[in-house]
Amino acid sequence: MKIEQTKLSGVLVLTPKIFNDERGFFYESYSKNSFLEHGVNHDFIQDNHSYSRDKYTFRGLHYQMNPKAQTTLIRVVSGEIMDFAVDLRKNSPTYGQYTSVLLSAENHKQLLIPKGFAHGFLTLTDNVNILYKMDDIYAPEYDRILNVRDHQVDIKLGVDFDKITIAKKDEKAPMLENIENNFIYIK
Numbered sequence: 691m692k693i694e695q696t697k698l699s700g701v702l703v704l705t706p707k708i709f710n711d712e713r714g715f716f717y718e719s720y721s722k723n724s725f726l727e728h729g730v731n732h733d734f735i736q737d738n739h740s741y742s743r744d745k746y747t748f749r750g751l752h753y754q755m756n757p758k759a760q761t762t763l764i765r766v767v768s769g770e771i772m773d774f775a776v777d778l779r780k781n782s783p784t785y786g787q788y789t790s791v792l793l794s795a796e797n798h799k800q801l802l803i804p805k806g807f808a809h810g811f812l813t814l815t816d817n818v819n820i821l822y823k824m825d826d827i828y829a830p831e832y833d834r835i836l837n838v839r840d841h842q843v844d845i846k847l848g849v850d851f852d853k854i855t856i857a858k859k860d861e862k863a864p865m866l867e868n869i870e871n872n873f874i875y876i877k
């Protein structure tokens with residue numbers, strides 16, 4: 691497994707070793723030992739699966755506040771997405787900045803997003819299935835949303851917003867200056 695840093699400390703791009711043969715392919719989609727060998731230690735306790743029917747569906751930017759903040763390990767098993775993480779850790783040198791990574795069933799890449807970040811993705815094909823691991827349970831009372839159209843973060847979606855399928859709760863979410871946020875950056 692190859693691990694690459696992004697400009698946001700703690701957000702990692704993982705590329706597993708794929709074993710291809712005449713039948714198809716095999717790879718270890720998650721290995722705690724491989725993570726530990728790279729100094730990455732999370733205890734995932736919940737697997738999620740989301741399916742988005744249409745191209746240009748946006749889900750996010752979601753996060754759970756402390757004490758129920760979650761680390762996310764996401765991969766795409768059909769289709770393609772542009773995945774986004776936004777740094778919400780106060781005092782972080784990259785506070786309010788985002789990174790984006792193309793994840794697809796073809797490139798097998800995964801994104802590890804630690805606690806303290808908002809997460810979202812834009813589907814780039816129809817019929818996108820994503821699987822992701824979380825290291826804490828779903829806690830709706832701590833669930834919050836950052837508006838993907840926040841001007842400070844200035845996420846470039848690359849498609850007119852009126853072409854995007856998005857849940858009303860995401861479309862009407864608060865901007866960065868108005869969100870509830872209790873993440874603190876620890877150097």
Ligand SMILES: Cc1cn([C@H]2C[C@H](O)[C@@H](COP(=O)(O)OP(=O)(O)O[C@H]3O[C@H](C)C(=O)[C@H](O)[C@H]3O)O2)c(=O)[nH]c1=O
Nearest residue numbers: 738740749750751752753762809810811827828829857
């Ligand atoms: C996240 C979650 C949701 N649900 C229920 C609650 C709702 O009735 C239904 C749909 O939830 P939601 O609209 O929040 O699903 P997404 O918009 O895909 O949200 C997810 O997508 C963004 C990109 C994320 O990173 C989070 O994993 C998560 O917030 O599933 C559960 O029962 N358990 C869960 O862990």
